[in-house]
Amino acid sequence: MLIKIRSSLDIASSEITSESAYLNRRKFLSLSAAAGATSLLPSSSLFASADASAFQNLPSVNYAPGEKITPYETASTYNNFYEFGTGKSDPAKYAHEMTTKPWSVVVNGLTDKPGTYNLEDVLKGLELEERVYRFRCVEAWSMVIPWVGFSLSALLNKFQPSPSAKYVRFETLNRPEEMRGVRSFTSSIDWPYVEGLRMDEAMHPLTMMVVGMYGKELPNQNGAPLRLIVPWKYGFKSIKSIARISFSETRPRTSWEKAGPSEYGFYSNVNPNVDHPRWSQKTERRLPNSLFSPNRIDTLMFNGYEEQVASLYAGMDLKKNY
Numbered sequence: 001m002l003i004k005i006r007s008s009l010d011i012a013s014s015e016i017t018s019e020s021a022y023l024n025r026r027k028f029l030s031l032s033a034a035a036g037a038t039s040l041l042p043s044s045s046l047f048a049s050a051d052a053s054a055f056q057n058l059p060s061v062n063y064a065p066g067e068k069i070t071p072y073e074t075a076s077t078y079n080n081f082y083e084f085g086t087g088k089s090d091p092a093k094y095a096h097e098m099t100t101k102p103w104s105v106v107v108n109g110l111t112d113k114p115g116t117y118n119l120e121d122v123l124k125g126l127e128l129e130e131r132v133y134r135f136r137c138v139e140a141w142s143m144v145i146p147w148v149g150f151s152l153s154a155l156l157n158k159f160q161p162s163p164s165a166k167y168v169r170f171e172t173l174n175r176p177e178e179m180r181g182v183r184s185f186t187s188s189i190d191w192p193y194v195e196g197l198r199m200d201e202a203m204h205p206l207t208m209m210v211v212g213m214y215g216k217e218l219p220n221q222n223g224a225p226l227r228l229i230v231p232w233k234y235g236f237k238s239i240k241s242i243a244r245i246s247f248s249e250t251r252p253r254t255s256w257e258k259a260g261p262s263e264y265g266f267y268s269n270v271n272p273n274v275d276h277p278r279w280s281q282k283t284e285r286r287l288p289n290s291l292f293s294p295n296r297i298d299t300l301m302f303n304g305y306e307e308q309v310a311s312l313y314a315g316m317d318l319k320k321n322y
């Protein structure tokens with residue numbers, strides 16, 4: 001096994017929090033028993049099916065206390081992943097056409113360790129954990145999701161960015177033959193999908209690199225095998241299926257800035273006081289909802305993570321830097 005996974009034996013019972021409410025204890029026990037039964041099969045990577053248990057029994061922290069976890073069914077069927085179409089159900093229908101094994105990541109720019117790395121090598125030595133975060137799309141819908149991954153800082157530190165690196169840029173896989181949205185002539189996105197963070201945002205402990213959700217590997221439609229989650233920013237910053245990570249001194253131009261500069265800025269912090277030019281950001285539709293239970297709730301400053309991240313933006317005009 002190439003990734004360091006803590007077995008249930010080395011986790012103090014105090015670390016196994018009761019917040020993993022979506023998995024009741026009995027279900028958990030039966031799943032780990034099943035995983036135990038297959039552990040004699042040869043397996044060489046975290047993502048081999050015999051290692052399904054690698055995503056369970058992890059230390060878990062709930063960053064959305066008191067809120068209901070969105071059902072897996074909703075989180076894995078109501079998606080934005082324009083590489084597979086613009087409809088919310090397109091990713092669940094078509095993202096299986098993307099090959100995610102094997103997967104490699106190019107690391108370049110201002111780093112002492114440029115190269116093309118197998119996913120297994122990128123992840124080597126990193127310890128998985130679970131975090132429950134609120135997730136807020138710029139289209140004013142939201143969910144609460146238990147992600148599995150680790151702080152992005154742990155991964156970036158492995159690549160020793162040089163002190164002159166001020167930004168990190170991410171690129172999604174660009175493989176039109178497996179992505180019908182990329183092949184489409186009506187797309188407004190300049191492929192590949194590009195996102196970026198200021199280095200201090202990237203190194204913030206809440207910024208997460210994600211490989212799983214709900215105690216399982218990420219489904220392709222949610223950005224397998226490697227995606228970003230920045231819980232205080234609008235969902236489009238959380239780029240999926242990452243194939244390149246670059247360090248730079250200058251601010252990268254992101255796909256959404258290019259597509260609509262007056263509507264989508266570089267920072268894209270969740271902010272109920274700054275409306276999108278075409279709609280309000282004061283409230284959000286918490287999924288799943290229906291005509292009869294609209295589930296409208298107030299949007300929180302920095303998506304509820306103000307205490308942890310506001311200092312990153314001290315002195316900045318958040319209306320200008322939207």
Ligand SMILES: Nc1nc2c(c(=O)[nH]1)N[C@H]1C(S)=C(S)[C@@H](COP(=O)(O)O)O[C@H]1N2
Pocket residue numbers: 075078079080081082083136137138172193221222223234235236237238239240241
């Ligand atoms: N490569 C890529 N990443 C992407 C997108 C996309 O179209 N392509 N959509 C973004 C948007 S707008 C949102 S809201 C989230 C949706 O993540 P989810 O489907 O896991 O909820 O992914 C983000 N990451």
Ligand SMILES: [Mo]
Pocket residue numbers: 080137138139234235236
């Ligand atoms: Mo979004």
